[in-house]
Amino acid sequence: MLTTTGIAQIAALVGDPTRTAMLIALMDGRALTSTELAHVAGITPQTASGHLARLTDARLLTVERQGRHRYHRLASATVATMIEGIMAVAAEPINRPSRAVRTGPRDAAMRRARSCYDHLAGEIAVTIADRMIERGHIGHLARGSELTIEGAAFLRSIGVDVDVALLRVSRRRLFCRPCLDWSERRPHIAGTVGAALLTACFEHGWMRPTAGCRTLAITRAGIHALDAHFSIRGEWPISG
Structure with missing residues (x-):
């Protein structure tokens, strides 16, 4: 059931800069290990594990096991669409002089x-x-x-x-x-x-x-x- 509390919880999870970096790194559809995602976010693997557990519990990520390794990927195309939409909104100018705006990368x-x-x-x-x-x-x-x-x-x-x-x-x-x-x-x-x-x-x-x-x-x-x-x-x- 959709609630304002649920929306706020997802927003808080995605809004953390460390977790944002991890989610963006997975936007190309790859599955990455916690060590690889820790490197992307500039944190230790131990710290990364806590962030990844929260994202997985919220069903933003899914985990695949292969041998001794655990690979993390975006849970669905819906999650990817949400992130892409946030990126588009975040790139909009806020209270800036009117001039040509270069969007995106x-x-x-x-x-x-x-x-x-x-x-x-x-x-x-x-x-x-x-x-x-x-x-x-x-x-x-x-x-x-x-x-x-x-x-x-x-x-x-x-x-x-x-x-x-x-x-x-x-x-x-x-x-x-x-x-x-x-x-x-x-x-x-x-x-x-x-x-x-x-x-x-x-x-x-x-x-x-x-x-x-x-x-x-x-x-x-x-x-x-x-x-x-x-x-x-x-x-x-x-x-x-």
């Missing part, structure tokens, strides 16, 4: 393409959403989205496994939904469709993860694919 590569939990975010992701709306492949993304029959056929034609995306729909996981982009401040595609699209980008060799961060590198094949499928052109560093 300063790093050009992260602004261009990054992972948002299990789906694609950044300038490229927002442009893909724009193209699919223009073509009638997605409807009403800003108000709650739907993938049209034509949109499903298009995604299948470029190698996105829409059928697997359908199978992964659940009470807590929507098929196709908007996610407000941290840097662009417009929606990109999330839900199981968004996850399937990012999976296709990896499987087809269009994009590659960057070690230790959420940034995604665009390959030569990816540059051609973005142009051919979404009419996205740009002067980008090439990875492979």
